[in-house]
Amino acid sequence: MGEAGQVPEDVDVPEGVDVTRPTPARLYDYYLGGTSNFEVDRIAAEQMRLQMPELSDMAWANRGFHQRAARWIARRGVRQFIDIGSGLPTASNTHQALLEVIPDARVVYVDLDPMVAAHADGLLTSRDSARLITADLRDPGALLASSDLRAMIDFAEPAGLLITAVLHFVADASDPWGLVARYVDALAPGSYLALSHGTADKLPPAMVRAAHEMFARATEQLYPRSLAEVERFFAGLELAEPYQGAGPMICHTGEWGAEDPATADSDGSRIMYCGVARRP
């Protein structure tokens, strides 16, 4: 590997893509075993993995929650989805995860990172049923007014809003709770929110410091939140039961929808809280 920030000459850098700093989308892609990342991401990812060996496990546990939650929502009759902070195309994107439940589900992917648009072929296998918008979720007015969003989503019908592993990149100053409420309020009653969020509640302080130091050099910084802070995202909504006998609650990503939650709750899973809720 060369020096961080240097890109080998044979690598194509899409327009608008910053190769001098790691980005959340490319780091996550790397932890999932993807190849849509640069040397600067791989060096940072491996440095962080020295402190947190379970980062790939964290990414897979979260991805599994995302897919199970999307299918669970689809089984309740929802046929249209907004996937905010969708990330780079990966093993099973939302519209592919939904295929076995609703083959004609409509999915709008939204992501801030221009690298996602540059690799959108994996997301947009069918232009009629999937679309990508490059936008910052911190500007809900612009996103909700987007003609691409309005062309795909019927706001009079229930929708599934997926915001997984994204809001820990949004500072308190941007009021992530107010942003989620704004998006949920725009949806019809009977819509669902699926959300996961990074936490430091069960991590040793040295690990948390290492993560903050790495993200201080990245395009977005890290804002892990407590259980009580994550619960606030679901205020006014009807939380679903994540697994049989649990009652309505927030849990860790491996546990949600798991047949055997005790086995599924790995160390990586405990880096995230998650929940699914219905808008009454």
Ligand SMILES: C[S@@+](CC[C@H](N)C(=O)[O-])C[C@H]1O[C@@H](n2cnc3c(N)ncnc32)[C@H](O)[C@@H]1O
């Ligand atoms: C860790 S990935 C999660 C991908 C996917 N949601 C999942 O759970 O598998 C976080 C994604 O959120 C995106 N993101 C971060 N801040 C954002 C913002 N303000 N607006 C839109 N996307 C954002 C990043 O670019 C990245 O692709």
